Amino acid sequence: STITQQYVKNALLSDDETLSRKLEEAALSMEIERTYSKERIMELYLNTVYFGNGASGIEAAANTYFGVSSSGLNLTQAAMLAGIVQSPSIHDPYENPEDAKKRRDTVIQAMLDEGYINPQTAETAEETPLGVIPKGDRPGEAAYPAGHFVSEVREWFLDNPEFGTTRAERAELLYGGGLRIYTTIDLNTQAQAEAAVNKFLPNPGFQGDPNDFSHDPDAALVTVEPRTGYIRAMVGGKDYFGDTDYAKVNLAAGKGHPTGSSFKGITLATALKQGIEADDRFPSPGQACFSGWCPSGGGGLGGSAKLEDCAAFSSNTCFAYLASKVLGPQKIRETAYDLGISQDKLKERDGSVNATITLGTYDTSVQEMASAYSTFANRGIRVDPVLVTRITKADGSVVFQNQHRQRKVLEPEIAYEESRILTGVITKGTGKDNANIGRPEAGKTGTVELKSGANSDAWFVGYTPDLATAVWVGYAQRVKAPDGTPLRPKDLGSVQGGKVPAQIWADFMKTALAFSPPTPFTQPVPKQTAPTIPEVRQFEPVEPPDIVQMPDVRGRGREDALARLEELGLKVTSRELKEDPQNEPGEVVNQSPLPGRALTQGAQVTIESAPGTQAVPSLLGLSDSDAKAALKRAGLEVKEAASPAPEGTVGPDGEPVGPGTVWSQTPAPGEAPPEDKIVEIRVVPQPGEAPTTTGPPAEG
Structure with a gap:
């Protein structure tokens, strides 16, 4: 040519x-x-x-x-x-x-x-x-926002065979293909994350001198939306464009870091899956030995302690006992894999795993920890982290479109109990002093201590129903003395999970959620089971109705508010105001009754919202007809395809999707409506139904 x-x-x-x-x-x-x-x-x-x-x-x-x-x-x-x-x-x-x-x-x-x-x-x-x-x-490149996130997107693209047979082919498409790449990063949230890190660690760059207290340790932060998996902020280091040897190393991704006691959240989930309850008691002395492994430190409670107190006060011996004598490390690793931690990790060279896994001795990335804890926030539904939502060429043709998929890895009751117990970390335990943000929240501290007594890594991983955020503080430069001993400032208190990591987490979360009303963790409705022994009665007593608390949905999108209220079993009347220049389209501005009111399930409530559509509603788990009705209410059209769902796909209720049920949608829930107002859905075919595609007539 x-x-x-x-x-x-x-x-x-x-x-x-x-x-x-x-x-x-x-x-x-x-x-x-x-x-x-x-x-x-x-x-x-x-x-x-x-x-x-x-x-x-x-x-x-x-x-x-x-x-x-x-x-x-x-x-x-x-x-x-x-x-x-x-x-x-x-x-x-x-x-x-x-x-x-x-x-x-x-x-x-x-x-x-x-x-x-x-x-x-x-x-x-x-x-x-x-x-x-x-x-x-090479000369320094021009700086741009979220450098480590952009680098992660670049590597994701170059490693993805969907964009070319070889890495060289993918590079030619990436750099010479005139692509438009739409990412999940929110630059306001990113700026808030960077500000929180810089506030508490303004001068990172410790070089190994034990007497040097002029340099702070490094830090990384990742925040994920539990329902979508969207990564909204990623701080991979102080300055991607800095002049240090490791400036472009993404401390939030890759191989990762030892997680310390923040990994106990995964052990806790494993215990709950096995039927262990919050008030079950386990040994919690100051020190104990298990097959030659003698952990100490953490929150040794003396004698025995309830599981929920072991988690709140981070008892090392209690969790070591669970891993060694009750659960076994393999079950803990399986839970970690289910939550999305890479299967290349959490293993010895021979593929085995030690009970020390419960104290976070294996490396895990900040991104993986944020994503794992987001599953707790999302009622046990795992949504893998998303960097890119869509890629188009210069002519508008679509090269890539993210497909929202989810699967249940924990029962909702387990996820709720996990959140309830980890709330105690903040209300009474190791996160009490610095992690409280004044709304429903849960989390876990983590500190890695060396044999020398110095701390090498510290974490706080926490979440609300709206955001899951992991913060790591530690040393990018693994500096060692001539005898091989890692060098760390012995009394640098910032490297403790309940201190600076928790402070960074709280400062960021308060800012990021400033305009979002507090959302409680939703307690699942207990499943009704038939009695094992028949009873003969002259009359059946009437069961009292379930009581729910009216949440605050003001400021949320109309469809989001409807979903939250209907999830609680409430009947909703939605009214759209004729004019409202002060609020975003589709934003809920009034509700009746007001937040906090005790209601019986099935009670009638009303919301009023600004005219227009704020975001694409969630259609996952709806029937074909209900999804179309929801889109019609939102002023959107539908393009429908009947195609089988991947194995393990579940709806918002955590149950497998059945015939006639929506299992995927594009754009994802919460995204802005596309310009053509067409939302694509994939529906599980009815038995004997061939795959089909229907939609609005093409233009022209």
Whole structure:
């Protein structure tokens, strides 16, 4: 194809090899050649073509490979750049320097043949080394928000075979495909997270001197929406664009860090799954030994203690007893995997797992811990973390669309009891002094102590029904003394889970949730079971109705409020105001009765909302007809496909989705409605029903 066609393909069209695209490419190319000079077309092409190593456009390429502006390129540098465009991965001067030089010399020879240079200049140029700057010496890049999050998105894309067979193919699409990538990051929430970290740890960068108290430890933070899995903020270090050796290392992802007692939340869930109750008692001395392992520290309560107190005061010996004598480490690891922690982790070299898992001796990432605890917040329903919601090409065609999927990994009763017990960490336990944010919340502290007595890592992982956030404080540089002993300031109190990590968590959560009304953890309605022994009675007593408390739904979207109230078993009348310029479309502005009122299930309540639609409603678990009705109420249309749900897919109630039930929707619940007002849903087919797709008529 011609340079003009390449420019049209790179900047204006998709890569689809279809007849219509080829015809459109040819038509646009002819129009551009009629409109612009050859020099202008070449300029447009050079400003959009991909040169490899993340460089799109000639200016970025000159800066990446030679550390100069495009106007400062010499003959040999320009020839190399012209040569590698053909295939940036094959002619990569860092990975294949001999191939890159051969390609450059081919360009120089072509310039000689065309009369642009003389033989002496060509000979000198071909004898000149490539002269690319070392990768580590590249000039600083322009800063942008949420650098570590952007880096994580980049790696997600480059590792995803959905975008190309090889990493090189994916890189060419990412950097040269004219893509629009829609992510889950909320820049306001991101700024709030960074501000909270900087407030308590303004000067990170400890280098290993035990007497150096001028530098703070490093920190990382990830916050996740439990219902969607959307990562709304990610702090992976002080400054992604900083000059430290590890500035671009994402401390919130990757291999992770020892989690300390914050992992006890997962052991607790395992115990509850096995039928252990909050008031069951277990040994909790100051120190105890189990097969040669003698844990101490933590909140040793003396004698025996209730499970809920062991969690609140973080008794190491109590949880060691649970892991060693009651549950077994394998069951704890299985729960962790169910909650989304990578199956590459939590194991010894031979694949086994030790009882020390309960005290967080294995590395886990901040992102994984936030996601795992978000399942507790989401009533036992796991939604994997999401970085990207949608990717489109320059012509608007969709390359990727996130499909909202969820599965039940804990019974709702277990998740509720987990939250109730972990609330005690904040109301009376190790998080009491610093983690209380004045609304329903739950969480767990964690501190990793070295044999020297110094602390290496500290955590606070906590959540409300709206947000789950993990905070890690520790040392990015694992500095050691000559004898191999890790160096840490011995009395740096910030590296304790109940101190700075809890302070960062509370400061951030208060700000992030400032405009969200407090939401209680929803207690599941007990399942009715038939008596095992028949009883004969002259009359049956009337069971008293279940009592629920009217929540505060003001400020929430109409559909979100309806879902919350109906979940409590209330009958809702929804009224839309004719005018309301002060509130967001679809925002609930009034409710009756007011929050806190005790109601019987089935009671009638009323909400009033601003006109319009605030967000796409949740359709998951609804019947085909109910989903269509909900979209109609929201002023949206539906495109429906009948297709089988992946194994293990569950609805909001945690039960497997059945025939005629919505199991996936696009956009996800809570997202802004698409411009065409069409919401796509996937419905489990009825028995014998073939997969189908229906929807509004296409335009034109």
